[in-house]
Amino acid sequence: MYICPLCRQPLMLLGLSGLSELSGRQYHCTNKHSFDLAKEGYVNLLPVQQKNSKDPGDNKLMIQARRAFLESAAYQPLSDAVNGLLADTAAKTLLDLGCGEGYYSGRLQQALSKAAPAHKDLQLYGIDISKIAIKYAAKHYPTMQFAVASAYQLPFASNYFDGAIRIYAPSDNAELQRVIKPQGRLVSVSPGPNHLIEMKQAVYREVKPHSAVIKDEPGFNHITRQQLRYTLAINEPQQLDNLLQMVPLAWKFNAENRQHFVSTTQQISIDFLLDVYQRQ
Structure with a gap:
């Protein structure tokens, strides 16, 4: 609600x-x-006092680049792994924090609806601060509920969700404790130590790996960690350019070294950490 x-x-x-x-x-x-x-089926619950800019979140070009990259199936192993971590639950309500254009939400709903009869009445909600992303998501996944909203002030009733997924998204621990039911599950995805390390090597003299420390989530017990690593073969330069458009490292490239990087790089390291927490 x-x-x-x-x-x-x-x-x-x-x-x-x-x-x-x-x-x-x-x-x-x-x-x-x-x-x-909205006519697309979403609702804007991000009042002006909760915005940090006129149009917060990813813009249209970033959304298009991410969607093109995700549709190449490059991150499908991650999507499948997230779906697997929720397949054994009897969740009726799930939340996708920072859902973007809905790629992971859409595949999650599809996977769970096929997994067991218990999921046939699943209600899956997605929020993001990007109106452009939410508009796209609502248009392409009409059976789900999408809202433009802040993860720091979630527009949901307390103890409403059986679980949530958080893929590279910011969040507020107190709000997670409030909206996820006791014994509910939180699946969190963060970059592993060597994730996209080739990008870092292209712009930094000294490369520092991402931390592998398990984040403490007050009010939750850490249940398990899964590391997903593979080498992504680059099919064409545009695929890598789309990936670059998705990450903060893009700002470290200039036009010249960006062109060189996307035209010469043939593979890139993918490294994800998937952590499962349970609400106390």
């Missing part, structure tokens, strides 16, 4: 007479705050 991002009261979805089914619907709270349901 959504809650109002302004007063934290429950939101109810109401229709407006004389308008189309989607464009004529709004979420309302008892304090008369209202939020339109």
Whole structure:
């Protein structure tokens, strides 16, 4: 259930007479705050006071690059691994934090719906601060619920989710404790020590690997860690350029060394750490 991002009261979805089914619907709270349901099916629950810029999050070019890269199946092993870590749960409600354009959410819903009858009524929600990303996600995955929202002020009722996935996304521990039910599961993905190390070698004299220390999550018990490592063969320079567009390291490249890197690099190291936590 959504809650109002302004007063934290429950939101109810109401229709407006004389308008189309989607464009004529709004979420309302008892304090008369209202939020339109967009024609694509998402709701914007990121008020201006929670924004750090006019249009926060990834822009259209970044979204397009990420989608093209993900559709090349380069990160499908990660998606499959995340899905596997949730396949044995009887979760009815799941949250994708920082869901972007919905790639992982969409594959998760598809995988779980096939895994067991218990998941046929699964409700999967995705949030992101990028309106462009959420608009894309809602359009391409109409059976899921998407909202433009902040992970630091989650617009959901307390103890609403059976689990959540967090793939390279920022979050607030207190909010995670609030919205995930006791015994609920949090699957968190972070870069392993050698993830994209070739990119670092192209721009840094001294390369420092990512930390492998398991992050402490107050209110949660760490259950297990899985490391996923493989070498990604680059099919074409555009695939690598799309990947570069997705990561902060892109800002370290200039036009000349970026072109050289994407045209000469034939493979790149992929290294993910998947940690599973359980809510106390």
